[in-house]
Amino acid sequence: CDLWPENFKIVTPPVPQLGPDFYRILDEMMVMWVETRIIIIDTMQFIVPPKPSNKNDYDHYYEILAPLHDWSIANHVAVVLITHKTKARKNDGDNPFSGIIGSVAIQGTADAMIMLSRNYAKDGIIDPNLPDGFLNVTGREIDQDCFAMEIDGETFKWQLTNEIKKQN
Numbered sequence: 001c002d003l004w005p006e007n008f009k010i011v012t013p014p015v016p017q018l019g020p021d022f023y024r025i026l027d028e029m030m031v032m033w034v035e036t037r038i039i040i041i042d043t044m045q046f047i048v049p050p051k052p053s054n055k056n057d058y059d060h061y062y063e064i065l066a067p068l069h070d071w072s073i074a075n076h077v078a079v080v081l082i083t084h085k086t087k088a089r090k091n092d093g094d095n096p097f098s099g100i101i102g103s104v105a106i107q108g109t110a111d112a113m114i115m116l117s118r119n120y121a122k123d124g125i126i127d128p129n130l131p132d133g134f135l136n137v138t139g140r141e142i143d144q145d146c147f148a149m150e151i152d153g154e155t156f157k158w159q160l161t162n163e164i165k166k167q168n
Helices: 020-032 057-075 104-109
Strands: 038-042 078-082 112-118 133-139 145-151 158-166
Touching: 020 057, 057 078, 057 104, 133 158
Parallel strands: 038 078
Antiparallel strands: 112 133, 133 145, 145 158
């Protein structure tokens, strides 16, 4: 696409996993592009080092993500980690974020989380009242909300239709 904003920068692999080399690259980026306010990593699994056999998932994810959180705060830069969720269907009333692949430590280190989920209940049903998906948001300084979303079949862009429920 030739329509990227001039201040949009993209770094492609190879990017080292979380550790000293990773933070050295982030620091170098901050020197080159001092106006940086957001870094998006797609996907988180590219930068997560393998879990040692003597460590549980929670300890592993917390140990590797907490320094990234600290770096983000120290540098006043939002770091967005894109990850995936399980294909398993959740039960009504389940925490929508429990489907994140990995560990609850991912949720524990995040200041905010946003999850876009396709509405599989709509599959095979022609009902204009059902949304195509849901956008769930939660965070330390934001309320937990869920929004109905529709996808434009021509542009494949998701569009917010309305707030469907307040979780507080």
